[in-house]
Amino acid sequence: MDEPDPPSTGPGGPVPRAEEPGGPVPRAEEPDGPVPRAEAPDDPVQRAEGPPASHPESARRRRRVPLAATEMVAVGVFCLALALLLPLFVYPRLALQPADPNVMQIQTSNDGTALIPDQSVPAGARVASHIPVSINTYIGQDRSHHATSGNVLWQLGTRIVAAGHLLQARIEDVSLNKRTARPSNCCGDSLATELDKPAGVPITHTGLITFPFNSRKHNYTVWDVNLNHSRVAVYSGTTRRNGMLVYKYTATNGWLPVGTRALPGLLFGLKTPSVNAIGQYADRRTYFVEPNTGATLDVEEQLSQRYVFNNRPVTAFTGLLESPSLPAHRIHQVREATVVLPWVRGRASIVLGVLALLLFAGAALLLRRRAGRAG
Numbered sequence: 001m002d003e004p005d006p007p008s009t010g011p012g013g014p015v016p017r018a019e020e021p022g023g024p025v026p027r028a029e030e031p032d033g034p035v036p037r038a039e040a041p042d043d044p045v046q047r048a049e050g051p052p053a054s055h056p057e058s059a060r061r062r063r064r065v066p067l068a069a070t071e072m073v074a075v076g077v078f079c080l081a082l083a084l085l086l087p088l089f090v091y092p093r094l095a096l097q098p099a100d101p102n103v104m105q106i107q108t109s110n111d112g113t114a115l116i117p118d119q120s121v122p123a124g125a126r127v128a129s130h131i132p133v134s135i136n137t138y139i140g141q142d143r144s145h146h147a148t149s150g151n152v153l154w155q156l157g158t159r160i161v162a163a164g165h166l167l168q169a170r171i172e173d174v175s176l177n178k179r180t181a182r183p184s185n186c187c188g189d190s191l192a193t194e195l196d197k198p199a200g201v202p203i204t205h206t207g208l209i210t211f212p213f214n215s216r217k218h219n220y221t222v223w224d225v226n227l228n229h230s231r232v233a234v235y236s237g238t239t240r241r242n243g244m245l246v247y248k249y250t251a252t253n254g255w256l257p258v259g260t261r262a263l264p265g266l267l268f269g270l271k272t273p274s275v276n277a278i279g280q281y282a283d284r285r286t287y288f289v290e291p292n293t294g295a296t297l298d299v300e301e302q303l304s305q306r307y308v309f310n311n312r313p314v315t316a317f318t319g320l321l322e323s324p325s326l327p328a329h330r331i332h333q334v335r336e337a338t339v340v341l342p343w344v345r346g347r348a349s350i351v352l353g354v355l356a357l358l359l360f361a362g363a364a365l366l367l368r369r370r371a372g373r374a375g
Helices: 044-049 056-094 328-374
Strands: 103-117 125-141 151-162 165-177 190-192 220-224 229-241 244-264 274-290 295-309 312-322
Touching: 056 328, 103 151, 103 165, 103 295, 125 312, 220 244, 229 274, 244 295, 244 328, 274 312, 295 328
Parallel strands: none
Antiparallel strands: 103 125, 103 312, 125 151, 151 165, 165 190, 220 229, 229 244, 244 274, 274 295, 295 312
């Protein structure tokens, strides 16, 4: 009978033999104690910084801070640029006198006095009292000439009517700077008062025909066509017209000569058929001006004209004239402009400037906090 082979031995004792195929495979033994947890880092800076920088979520958070700061700075720069563009570029292109105003200025009185023609009396004319009088002035574009660059050319057609009688008519060509409204006298300014001389005579305007945009609380030099020279319109306070704040400017003059006219001597109690009487003019005119647009919403005027010969006066025209309310569409235009123009001229720039400073401050705060965490 065969005996089993003795076990192999090694330097440290017998070596176990490998199990035959098909035998049980031994399982890995589980540890007897609990599994130790990962220790938190002892370094407080490492704990404050959070997960390692290589962590995707941490990297995204770190990138968001400089990105948000950059966006805030970009928006702030845009606000500053817009704050400069509005008053320096946009407003000067909005606040321009129109090439064709296409407006009618009307002044009326139902208790006027005027020298009107009357063939039923020996003098051929008489002074009538308590009659309706009106002064109508149409302002449009003068198309007979071309305005030079930066200017507009207006034509003012005026009719003075008393009790249905046309007392005076005139056509005045006026050129003015479209930004400042000051007369430029660039383009054939003239005044026509006689039917046989429609081209009129050259004239040099020395005062405002209309008030400028952004009118101020100070005196202005205004043009008076009756005097044929300028006079001072004194700032005299504020009031309201059509629900809008307006500035008052008052221009006044006493009796001043305004030319001569041939009239029947009988008007002055003389037997002389015709005398060369001196015309005189006194006036007090108050303009009610919306300051943002320079639009005249109303005019009140105490106007007096007379003829004098040998210290004997004869009334030519007297009336306390008032302007009726402007058309509804014109009031609407002015009211809209009173809202838009102040914002474009300055208010929007202030708001944008403050917003830009807040954005810059916010961006600086974000970057400062990030630098503190990194340090």
